[in-house]
Amino acid sequence: MSADTSQRYRSKVTQRTINTVQPEADMPAKIEEDTAAIAVKKRGLSLGTSTLLLGGACAIGFGVFSAVESVLQRMDSYPVTASVLGTLLAGFVLCMLTLVGREVKGFMNVNRHMDRRLDYAALSESTDKRAILNALKSHASAFSSHSYAAHCYRTFSQAVNSDQDAQEVLSLYRRTVTQPVDKRAQELIRKESMTAGSLTFISPNHLIQTLMIVWISFRTIRRVAQVYGLRPGTFGNWQLFKILAQNIAAQSIFDLATDEVANQISGSLTARFMENSAEAVAVGALNVRLGKALVKLLH
Amino acid sequence: MREFFNQIIKPVQSLSGQGMSQVDAWFLQQRHRFTITGLSRSGKSMLFTSLMTILKYRSEEKYNCLPLLEALPIDLVEHMRLEPLPGYDFFPVDEHMQALARGEWPAPTEQAYGFKLIVRLRQTSTLKKYLMPYTDVVFEFIDYPGEWITDLPLLSKSFVQWSDSAWAQQASEPQKFYATEWHDFIEEFDFEQPPTREAVLAVVSQYRKYLQHAKENGISMLQPGSFLIDGSGFDWRSQGFAPLPSKVSSDVSHPWYKTFARHYEAFQKQWLQPLKDNTFRETDKQIILVDLFEGLNHSRQHLYQLKETLSHLAETFVYGNPNWFARHVLRQHKIGRVAFVATKTDLIPEAQKPNMLSLLKQVSEGAVAKFEGKPIEFEHFLVSAIKTTDAGSNDNALRYTNADGAYVEADFEALPAKLKDMEADAHYPVLAARVPKDHLPRMLNGRGLDRLLQFLLN
Numbered sequence: 001m002s003a004d005t006s007q008r009y010r011s012k013v014t015q016r017t018i019n020t021v022q023p024e025a026d027m028p029a030k031i032e033e034d035t036a037a038i039a040v041k042k043r044g045l046s047l048g049t050s051t052l053l054l055g056g057a058c059a060i061g062f063g064v065f066s067a068v069e070s071v072l073q074r075m076d077s078y079p080v081t082a083s084v085l086g087t088l089l090a091g092f093v094l095c096m097l098t099l100v101g102r103e104v105k106g107f108m109n110v111n112r113h114m115d116r117r118l119d120y121a122a123l124s125e126s127t128d129k130r131a132i133l134n135a136l137k138s139h140a141s142a143f144s145s146h147s148y149a150a151h152c153y154r155t156f157s158q159a160v161n162s163d164q165d166a167q168e169v170l171s172l173y174r175r176t177v178t179q180p181v182d183k184r185a186q187e188l189i190r191k192e193s194m195t196a197g198s199l200t201f202i203s204p205n206h207l208i209q210t211l212m213i214v215w216i217s218f219r220t221i222r223r224v225a226q227v228y229g230l231r232p233g234t235f236g237n238w239q240l241f242k243i244l245a246q247n248i249a250a251q252s253i254f255d256l257a258t259d260e261v262a263n264q265i266s267g268s269l270t271a272r273f274m275e276n277s278a279e280a281v282a283v284g285a286l287n288v289r290l291g292k293a294l295v296k297l298l299h
Numbered sequence: 300m301r302e303f304f305n306q307i308i309k310p311v312q313s314l315s316g317q318g319m320s321q322v323d324a325w326f327l328q329q330r331h332r333f334t335i336t337g338l339s340r341s342g343k344s345m346l347f348t349s350l351m352t353i354l355k356y357r358s359e360e361k362y363n364c365l366p367l368l369e370a371l372p373i374d375l376v377e378h379m380r381l382e383p384l385p386g387y388d389f390f391p392v393d394e395h396m397q398a399l400a401r402g403e404w405p406a407p408t409e410q411a412y413g414f415k416l417i418v419r420l421r422q423t424s425t426l427k428k429y430l431m432p433y434t435d436v437v438f439e440f441i442d443y444p445g446e447w448i449t450d451l452p453l454l455s456k457s458f459v460q461w462s463d464s465a466w467a468q469q470a471s472e473p474q475k476f477y478a479t480e481w482h483d484f485i486e487e488f489d490f491e492q493p494p495t496r497e498a499v500l501a502v503v504s505q506y507r508k509y510l511q512h513a514k515e516n517g518i519s520m521l522q523p524g525s526f527l528i529d530g531s532g533f534d535w536r537s538q539g540f541a542p543l544p545s546k547v548s549s550d551v552s553h554p555w556y557k558t559f560a561r562h563y564e565a566f567q568k569q570w571l572q573p574l575k576d577n578t579f580r581e582t583d584k585q586i587i588l589v590d591l592f593e594g595l596n597h598s599r600q601h602l603y604q605l606k607e608t609l610s611h612l613a614e615t616f617v618y619g620n621p622n623w624f625a626r627h628v629l630r631q632h633k634i635g636r637v638a639f640v641a642t643k644t645d646l647i648p649e650a651q652k653p654n655m656l657s658l659l660k661q662v663s664e665g666a667v668a669k670f671e672g673k674p675i676e677f678e679h680f681l682v683s684a685i686k687t688t689d690a691g692s693n694d695n696a697l698r699y700t701n702a703d704g705a706y707v708e709a710d711f712e713a714l715p716a717k718l719k720d721m722e723a724d725a726h727y728p729v730l731a732a733r734v735p736k737d738h739l740p741r742m743l744n745g746r747g748l749d750r751l752l753q754f755l756l757n
Contacts, residue, residue: 009726012712159366
């Protein structure tokens with residue numbers, strides 16, 4: 001600014017030196033590329049682990065039952081010792097109940113997530129950036145910390161800056177959180193359905209086939225729920241159970257129909273191949289139906 | 300025999316190679332020709348430097364810069380590369396980065412530079428992956444001294460028309476204040492003497508002195524701006540001219556008129572026309588950079604003068620929106636999308652940005668009026684190529700390190716939302732922020748570029 005200007009015009013900016021140093025700016029956050037690892041990091045319980053846990057639970061259950069019976073029997077003869085043992089036992093059962101309670105709480109997460117669903121229509125009309133950010137933050141607080149949804153939300157948070165307006169923030173959320181999470185869920189459903197179809201194709205009998213479908217269906221629900229940031233094993237939703245039951249019933253009817261067709265054609269290897277192929281396609285499609293219903297619930 | 304065969308096959312191979320490249324260009328390239336029109340000191344060079352750096356770090360290092368830029372999804376970017384633009388020296392981005400590292404702002408541009416920035420995007424569609432495995436988004440940028448742009452309207456004026464309009468501008472504020480010495484000189488000058496080389500040089504030098512003085516004081520409409528920089532391809536010392544008083548310019552037989560009119564014509568033919576044809580050629584998108592601080596830093600009159608300058612500039616470009624056939628087959632290039640961009644907006648507090656945007660809209664009203672009846676899309680943006688300031692202790696304050704190295708808090712009174720609301724005797728001195736030591740993260744955290752590119756690429 002020249003001396004001419006400062007003499008002719010009154011300044012509308014007042015300046016004063018402050019006794020601090022300029023803070024150093026941080027580089028923008030990097031986009032993490034290995035997102036597949038994030039989903040893998042917190043995988044649910046494997047079948048082997050579940051078997052071990054069930055075995056352990058049986059042993060504990062029988063042990064607890066014997067312990068209670070034993071304590072009650074010896075109460076008359078050794079009241080002090082029996083009371084101490086009884087207290088210890090009560091403490092143990094209480095802890096167990098707490099653990100069960102936590103599982104029940106997790107079990108209900110799908111419903112809670114649905115209750116906290118984002119009202120995009122209302123947010124799209126808002127011009128209050130702070131209110132939108134609070135709504136998104138509150139919604140994201142339900143995500144488990146290592147989930148893909150939480151990872152996407154972190155990317156979103158790093159990209160938000162003071163320059164963006166309310167609708168730009170909402171659009172950024174859609175692009176960096178909602179769309180990638182939906183896309184990931186769709187990919188997962190496709191993969192799981194392929195697995196369901198393949199397992200059905202090679203399964204030797206109907207019992208194993210049905211068990212596999214049940215297993216894959218639960219796994220699909222768990223994995224999709226994980227993508228959306230819900231805890232592993234949280235699928236407490238009646239609609240999903242209904243779809244699951246319908247899928248199994250549909251698959252059984254389809255089994256009967258394909259058996260009959262195969263018998264009519266002949267008992268040859270080709271007929272068997274045709275039957276298994278048709279069943280595999282049907283099971284894959286049913287699994288996609290289940291996955292889509294879940295995505296619809298969680299979206 | 301082999302030579303004979305080669306003689307026949309080589310042209311065929313060459314033609315086939317050219318044909319394949321052209322086919323590749325048609326199907327695999329998305330070409331965007333940008334003209335960045337900015338007056339002197341509007342921040343063009345810094346904007347280019349920042350843009351190249353941000354896109355490099357975004358593509359190669361996957362930094363989450365430009366979050367609102369949906370047209371170039373970060374997860375689809377395979378790589379980015381820079382290529383020279385034929386006929387231009389390569390934009391000196393490395394020199395500018397070195398200057399920033401030394402704590403100096405990039406030197407003002409004194410010649411034309413060009414570069415191509417090519418971002419390769421992966422294909423996501425299953426079928427397209429095999430047919431067209433990638434899309435190259437090609438940006439073509441040309442940087443040039445802002446002083447040249449104000450000269451383009453001279454192409455459509457005769458010497459007398461220009462001379463009269465120059466006198467009219469100098470007769471009103473704010474130019475009048477800075478032209479006193481020049482006016483005194485002309486009043487005392489003896490136009491009865493023959494226009495010898497020395498006499499012409501004396502008049503032109505005095506006029507140039509006025510132009511320099513006015514430029515230092517925030518005047519943007521300075522003609523001929525090309526006289527202000529020695530890198531221009533016109534020798535103002537031997538073929539210079541200046542506005543003549545009407546008593547001289549109205550007499551077509553006057554030796555001074557004849558001399559200056561001849562020099563003016565040479566300026567148009569030898570310098571301006573080739574400049575327009577080469578530097579401001581084929582383009583379909585235009586970014587008009589506006590440094591509102593040049594006005595706010597001085598006075599309301601300066602802002603009105605800036606508005607007038609922008610209005611004149613818009614007259615020199617060809618606007619329209621040709622269809623695919625006209626653009627690719629008939630090679631018609633018209634500007635169909637225009638972005639008015641206020642630069643250096645990190646120098647005002649966040650709370651004052653709505654008013655800044657409102658001022659930008661008003662200052663560009665005259666230029667926008669030129670689009671009437673044409674299918675032109677335009678939008679206004681606030682951009683900072685580097686974030687030199689930090690938030691202050693209240694919404695209307697900013698903190699920055701000044702040229703002496705002191706960390707200063709600046710409190711702003713509210714910016715006027717309308718030009719007429721700006722007090723005639725007040726100004727908003729521009730914050731003389733020095734280059735921050737952490738200039739790289741502050742460049743990558745620049746504001747508004749994502750919104751601007753999204754508008755231009757969509």
